[in-house]
Amino acid sequence: MTTSRFFGELYLRSTRPFLSAETTAREVAYLRESLGDLEVPGAIVDLGCGHGRHAAPLNAEGPLAGRILGLELDALSLRERLPGFPAVRADLRALPFRTGSLAGAYSWYSTLFVFSDEEHVALLREVARCLRPGGRLVFHTVPHARISSQGEATFSTRLPDGSLLSEESHFDAVRGRDEGHRRLTLPDGRLLSGRYSIRYYPLAELTQLLEFTGFSVLWVHGGLEGGPLTDASMDLIVGAATRRS
Structure with missing residues (x-):
């Protein structure tokens, strides 16, 4: 039997073996640090939470405990997710949240950029719509270079x-x-x-995209250590905030 959907069982079964406990712990530590000081009230949603390797530990302890909500479209990933956090099944392009109801959101491994350019604009506007003024978005991708x-x-x-x-x-x-x-x-x-x-955007284009969709860039990191983006960076991690009216 052959299936042709990439972000489903194929993605779950083929990526989970490569996600070591050490890697997950380092990524969770980064998210705690980058979102833990967020004073805006409301939930923080894991956009494309998969089987919950970030959401479960973040919701269990630390400054984000009890604030994490997972969002995932793949039913299998939700069924096999780690315990300890609530989740909803929904599409990133049509978020099931009230306007201005969320404090923050995060996403890992280019999850936000697997659609068309036009859909990326709509998706980021959806995230901005759901976040309170001053709410924060943190996402990870790979540097264009x-x-x-x-x-x-x-x-x-x-x-x-x-x-x-x-x-x-x-x-x-x-x-x-x-x-x-x-x-x-x-x-x-x-x-x-x-x-x-x-889709992988050069940093200048990515900054323009964020500003066009209602965000202001807070920081750009080239890795989990929080250093600057360089030509040798393996990661691109961006923190952005919704503009205050």
């Missing part, structure tokens, strides 16, 4: 459960998109196969 330097890429490996994972990707420099095809052959013989197209 890093992804544009890789060109063609291929990958194949055997996962711990015996599944065979393979992928081919190509960065389209004109459109600013990394386009790929991933296949996962499960131990029971099922083949999960799907294509993706992820």
Whole structure:
């Protein structure tokens, strides 16, 4: 049996083995630090929470305890999510929250940029609509310089459960998109196969996009340590706030 949806069982089964406890702990620490001083009242939503590796520990203890709400479209990820936080099933492009009801939001691994450019504008406006004035958005992606330097890429490996994972990707420099095809052959013989197209914006364009959709950039980091973005950075993490009226 073959399925063609990328962000579903294929994504969950093929990425979870690579998300170590150490990596998750470092990312959770960054989110606690970057959102923990948020005095705006209301919930903080994990946009595309997946199986909840950030949401569960953030909601359990620390300055964000009891404030985290997960949002995920994939039903399987929600069924298999870690315990300890509430979640809703919904599309990022049509958030089921009242205007000005949220204190903050965060998203990891380019989750916000897997749609068309026009949808990215609408999506960010939706997030801005739901946040209170002075609310905060934190998101992670990959620097444009890093992804544009890789060109063609291929990958194949055997996962711990015996599944065979393979992928081919190509960065389209004109459109600013990394386009790929991933296949996962499960131990029971099922083949999960799907294509993706992820948009990577140069920082100047990303800043313009945020300002156009109602945000002001607070910081730009090149990694979890909080250092500046450089040509050698492996990550791009942005903090932005909704403008106060």
